Amino acid sequence: MKKLVVLSGAGMSAESGLQTFRDADGLWEGHDVMEVASVEGWQQNPSLVLDFYNQRRRQLLSAEPNEGHKLLADLEQHFDVTIVTQNVDDLHERAGSRQIIHLHGQLLESKSSRDDSLVYACREDIEIGQTCELGSQLRPNIVWFGEMVPMLAPAAKWVAQADVLLIIGTSMQVYPAASLANFTPTGTPIYYIDPKPAINEAVSQLTNLTVVADTASRGLAKLKSDLLALC
Template sequence: MKKKLVILSGAGISAESGIKTFRDYNGLWENHRIEDVASPEGFARNPQLVLDFYNARRRQLTEVEPNTAHILLAELEAFFDVHIITQNVDDLHERGGSTKIIHLHGELTKAKSIKENSTIVDYVDDIKIGDLHPDGSQLRPHIVWFGEMVPEMDKAIEIASQADLFLVIGTSMQVYPAASVLRYIPSHCEVFVIDPNLENPNSFTRNENYFKASATEGMKKLKQILIEKYQ
């Protein structure tokens, strides 16, 4: 039976493909305040601004490609039972070839109704005022905004609790509740970290399991180590 390798990925892996993150802009997300484009209150105040913002981000997905780190993670499925828990809302893990992915913060390529607990629908076009969900209500991006529940969290915790190996890649571990997933891994689970800027990696893993590198450079080293050590 293949060992279960669970991966928690964050903005750092997508940044190498050219996806911008709000942390690069001192609290501004592509020149917008987070409160204006990533909260229910912001959507209520100015739905057009919010829709325009996510439409632009959705269109950007057609201009970027998965990078080597995405592809190497997908290749590990030949050797491990790989599950990815990602904070990213892009589809680069899917396009890189990974097959088991939990999107904690939603997905740019999906939409839902402004009503709570609505059915999620695939949506790759711009969302405009007047575009309706099958339930008759206005569509909004399928994004978990600040102040909203994280519906996939229970599933992520369940997967993490079964991990034999756990990899943290491209995340500062400062975003909650996503970062709390690590609390649920089993005591026997080996933890690896790839991040060039993590402030205190020793709180997550041993020195030899920390790769102070970009997602791509770290994965080039770690992939072979995992295969040689755990196969």
């Protein structure tokens, strides 16, 4: 089977009712990004940060995978699929996709504030005073601004092996994730699906690129026959 690698961003889950960060009504509206998504914000006001992610977690638990998620899962019948997602939700997994790399962590996990290796399943609110076995406060297992992205190297390795690359629902403006597409082997077919595709420097450098200005679901439906022709 040929290797299909998918780079998915917030637009992938927008059709499931999960707001994107870059839209005018995005999740960070009313919040300075650094207040809720940085180590400094966590140190200054952990209650605010926990409340922010507790609300996101509740919203996720009521959401369902959309047709775009399901179409990607169906492609596993024809390709060896790896999804590299910037999203912290579990909608790819719930749709049936089996090989997913979460670049920015997972909302349904918590971890120790002291030891990053201590990670726990988490479907309930995280409260001040909840600790790991080391006695350290639990925090969301989210990669915040300024922190290392531990899954970046494995993601780059998969992209470098791609026979086909799909970029879905991302502005291609947040680094280091935006740099991943540049690891694609020369000549690899690349498809970029987004309602408002950003043809910025990262995208303009890509060769063999097809741009589909549409939502994830509609864009994937349009491209399905083209993708199957590449099997």
